[in-house]
Each structure stands twice: as structure tokens, then as C-alpha cells.
Amino acid sequence: MATVTTWTGREANALRHALRMSVTMFAEHLGAARRTVAKWSSQGDKVLPRTDMQAALDTVLARATPEVRERFEALRAPGTGDEPVGTLLTDPAVHGDTGGDAGGESGSGGDVRRRDLLRGTALGAAAVPDVAPLLKALFTPELPTAMVLSIGQLSQAVAAAKTDYQACRYERVLDRLAYLLPALGPVKAGADGDQRARVAALAADLYHVVGSVLLKVDDRGTALVAAERSTRAAQASQDPVAIAGSARIMTHALMSNGHDVQAITLASTAAQELDRTTGLASADAVAVYGALVLRGAIAAARADDRDAAQAMLDEGSRAATRLGYDGNDRWTGFGATNVLQHRVNIALTLGDAGTAIAIARTVPLAKVTLAERKASLFVDVACAYTQWGRYERGLNALRTAYEVAPEEVRCRPSVQRIAGDLALLATGSVRAAAVGFAREAGIRL
Incomplete structure (x- = not known):
């Protein structure tokens, strides 16, 4: 038994x-x-x-x-x-849903046949990117093969890594990071005067994207190491916006490692400090401030602190109103649409499914312009529908995410688990379609 x-x-x-x-x-x-x-x-x-x-x-x-x-x-x-936290979109036309998941086998016989089918399906290994070169570069910074870059070239390369990350080109960004990290030391050594602060701010951004992509592939412990390095570099830059930006990745890494209360405290404290030191006088400062309090709201919801989550969401809304547009200042993707996505996610985290549905209907998908954000949205939708037993809608949402950003589905272990759940739990033609989708995406069930 x-x-x-x-x-x-x-x-x-x-x-x-x-x-x-x-x-x-x-x-x-x-x-x-x-x-x-x-x-x-x-x-x-x-x-x-x-x-x-x-x-x-x-x-x-x-x-x-x-x-x-x-x-x-x-x-x-x-x-x-x-199943990670999901975001609910409920318009069937968005996902091409044609009905429920009725039909197929039921009872123990159907489950046995389903597992036999999955075991006999040759899908190949799940395509999780190889992070070994990045880890080597992260923990062995003085590699003899380090490239020699100018500060300008480093700035362009860090921006390219950020762009690749937001476009869900994770394999490419891992390749970039593996050679950029060893190049950082020589650039630091050659910097003097005001250049040192600029290089430190670039290092903070570089380690930020390292931590972000490591969280995507579920390497939570090493992501925390990268977040700590981002924090140290930002402090060395003495740039308040860079310091608050590094607090974003540290908040995310703390949450992913189960430290939700510490994440709430960090996000709140860092946001207050950014407000105090800058007066939120620039678009960059407002965007980072807003993105930081939204990250804190997620941490609060995970800690089941409904009041704190709502207060930080409301503060994010005020920041979005102050900014006045949906943008990507300082690589935040922040704006009113981003706040709506967080409201849906947090409502679902707190168990308020009806509220999540109502808010999700108001998300203007055309304004979700970053591939990473849009793909993540549809992955969350797939997760939510799977949780509710609406497997066909879940599969359609996962297919949409794959169309937006194949690597978001193919590379992330958490997304692969959703595909596995769909293939195991669905019945009849939906099950067959889920197995076929996994084969297409290169996911081993």
C-alpha cells in the first residue's frame, strides 16, 4: 500500500x-x-x-x-x-479550445494503458540547456581564455545578454555569459576613476541575468550566489537604481530558495531606499521601484500575507500610473499591464480563483510585448487549466507558449512537468495530442 x-x-x-x-x-x-x-x-x-x-x-x-x-x-x-502558480485567461478564443476533455479510457485500465504508452514513447532527453560552461566561468573567474573587451564592448554585450534573456533565447544567453564572466575581471582591472562605477553597474546587470537564467533552469542555489554578486557589484557602483535593481534578483532568488519573509523585507526596504535617494525622479527609478514592489508582492502572497501583497500591488499600480506607459526601462518590462499580470498571479496564489479570472479578462495581450513575459503568461494559463482538469485548454495554452518562445517550454523543468501532467492525466484524443506535443517539443515524459 x-x-x-x-x-x-x-x-x-x-x-x-x-x-x-x-x-x-x-x-x-x-x-x-x-x-x-x-x-x-x-x-x-x-x-x-x-x-x-x-x-x-x-x-x-x-x-x-x-x-x-x-x-x-x-x-x-x-x-x-x-504545478507552479498559474495565471488564468478565460477567453476560449484565445486558446482555440473546442470543448471539454470527455472520452477516452477511464478507471485503472485506462491509467495502465496510458503509462504503457508514455513509457514506450521515444521522445529523447528533455532539452535543458547545458549550464556547465557558465558554472565554470562563475566559479573560476580568471580563465586564460578570457576575452579582452573595452567598457563600451562590455556594455553592448551585457545589453545583448539581457535582450536574449527577454526573448527566451536561453541557450544563446548561456553561451554569452560563459565568455562574458571571465572578461569582467580584466575590464575591472583596467578601469579607473569614474569608469569603476560604470563597470560595477555593468557587473551588477551581468550577474542579474546570470541569476535569472539559472532560476529558469531550476538551479536555485547557484542563482542565489549570482544574486549576491549582483548585490555587491551594485553597492560598489553607488548607483541607487543599480542597487535597487540587484535587490530584484536577490528577492527572486530568496523566494525560489524558500525564504519568502526575507524576500518581502528586502523588497520593501530596497524600494523605500530607492524612493528616498532618488525621489523617483527618472523613468528608470520609477520602473525599477515598481518592478521591485511587485516582486515583493509575489513573495508576500507566497507567505500567505494577503494584506502585504495587496499593499505592494497597490503601490505597483501607483508607480505604473506615475510612469504612464508600458515600457522596458532598465530591463524591467514594467507598466500597468505588468501590474495586471501580477494581480492575476497573486490572486491565484492566494486561492482567489474567481478574482484571478476576472482580472485575467482585463489583461491586454497586445501590450505584453516581451516574449519571456508573454510565454510565461501562457505557461501559467496552461498550469491553471491543468490544475482545474481542463486538459484540452491547458494543452492549447502550452502550445501557444511554445509558438511564442520554444525555449521557454523546451528548457524549463517546471514547464516540462506541466507537459508531463497533461500527457498523464488527459484521456482519449487529448492525451494523444499531449504526447505528440511533448515529442514535438523534445520533452521526455
Whole structure:
């Protein structure tokens, strides 16, 4: 019989799927709040249910039928059952949805045939980029092969790396970073006077993108190292906007490593300091300020601090109004549309699915111009529909994300897990389409 020593959100979510229950149904079945079950679904391994919920989950599993326990074992296997926070878009025309997921096999026989099909499908290895060259460059900065760059050339190369990242060209940006990091030392050594501050600010941006791409490939610990280096470089630059910008990646890295409370404090403190030192007199300062408080709002929602999340969202809205347009100042992609996307994401994180749907309907997709933001939006949509058991809509949303940015789907382990869930949980023609999509994207199920 299946047993669980310690339940995490991931195992709880796998049990919910095995029981074929929605978030609301599972919450009622356990006697838990819907928001609690939604948090398990969104945070996975990062959250441990309370002791009373551990016991309730034990009881539900013990009373489950053999078919449910079999599905549970399959879903809790590595690579399945994990679902990050989703963003809900509900217009079927956007995703080309043609109906529900009825049909196909049901019961234990269908699940057995489904697993047999997946095991027999030769999809090739998942195309997660090779980060070894980047890690070598990060931890061995004085490589003999370091390129000699001028400050101007370094500035252009860092901008190109940022552009590649926002375009979801992750393999290319990893290649750029692997040669840019060793080149940083010689540029620093040759700088004098005011040049030192400029090089330090460029180093802060460079380590920022290193941390960002490492978070994309799920290397959370090393991303924290990169964020710390970005912070040190920004402080050396004495540029308030650079310092606040480095706080953004540090906030993200702290959250990804489970330090939500510290992330909230950092985002709030850094934003206040940026306001104090600059008066938010420039577009760069306003954009970084707004992006920073939005990152803090996500951390607050993950910590289940609804009041703090709402306060920081409102502050982000005020900053967007002050900025007056949807832009990409200081590589933030900040503006009113970006605030809306965060509102949807945070509402869902807090378990307010109805609110998330209502806000999502107001997101102007035409204004989501950065490939990384648009692809992430549709990945979140796919995750949300998968969570709700609307597998065809989830697959259509994932296909849209792939059309926008193939590497966002192909390279990210979290996205690959959504594809795996769709292929395992869907039935009939939708299941076959999900397996075909995984083959097309190069994802091993």
C-alpha cells in the first residue's frame, strides 16, 4: 500500500489528481480551506501541510481504492504532479479550445494503458540547456581564455545578454555569459576613476541575468550566489537604481530558495531606499521601484500575507500610473499591464480563483510585448487549466507558449512537468495530442 512519511504540497496535489478532484472538492473532502489546497498546488515541495492536515491526508490515502492509490504512485513519481502558480485567461478564443476533455479510457485500465504508452514513447532527453560552461566561468573567474573587451564592448554585450534573456533565447544567453564572466575581471582591472562605477553597474546587470537564467533552469542555489554578486557589484557602483535593481534578483532568488519573509523585507526596504535617494525622479527609478514592489508582492502572497501583497500591488499600480506607459526601462518590462499580470498571479496564489479570472479578462495581450513575459503568461494559463482538469485548454495554452518562445517550454523543468501532467492525466484524443506535443517539443515524459 502507498504510504507517505511526510506530506508536502506536491504529494497532496498528486493525491488530489489521483482522486480526480478539483481544488474546491478536495478542500471540502479534507475539511481544509480552499486557499490552503491552492497553496499546496502552487508551491509544491516548498510547503508542508500542518500536522492536522498531515493526518487528514494519511486518512484519505488509507481509505482510497486500489485504483486511486495506483494513480497516486504514478503522479508522485519524479517529474509529475508539480504545478507552479498559474495565471488564468478565460477567453476560449484565445486558446482555440473546442470543448471539454470527455472520452477516452477511464478507471485503472485506462491509467495502465496510458503509462504503457508514455513509457514506450521515444521522445529523447528533455532539452535543458547545458549550464556547465557558465558554472565554470562563475566559479573560476580568471580563465586564460578570457576575452579582452573595452567598457563600451562590455556594455553592448551585457545589453545583448539581457535582450536574449527577454526573448527566451536561453541557450544563446548561456553561451554569452560563459565568455562574458571571465572578461569582467580584466575590464575591472583596467578601469579607473569614474569608469569603476560604470563597470560595477555593468557587473551588477551581468550577474542579474546570470541569476535569472539559472532560476529558469531550476538551479536555485547557484542563482542565489549570482544574486549576491549582483548585490555587491551594485553597492560598489553607488548607483541607487543599480542597487535597487540587484535587490530584484536577490528577492527572486530568496523566494525560489524558500525564504519568502526575507524576500518581502528586502523588497520593501530596497524600494523605500530607492524612493528616498532618488525621489523617483527618472523613468528608470520609477520602473525599477515598481518592478521591485511587485516582486515583493509575489513573495508576500507566497507567505500567505494577503494584506502585504495587496499593499505592494497597490503601490505597483501607483508607480505604473506615475510612469504612464508600458515600457522596458532598465530591463524591467514594467507598466500597468505588468501590474495586471501580477494581480492575476497573486490572486491565484492566494486561492482567489474567481478574482484571478476576472482580472485575467482585463489583461491586454497586445501590450505584453516581451516574449519571456508573454510565454510565461501562457505557461501559467496552461498550469491553471491543468490544475482545474481542463486538459484540452491547458494543452492549447502550452502550445501557444511554445509558438511564442520554444525555449521557454523546451528548457524549463517546471514547464516540462506541466507537459508531463497533461500527457498523464488527459484521456482519449487529448492525451494523444499531449504526447505528440511533448515529442514535438523534445520533452521526455
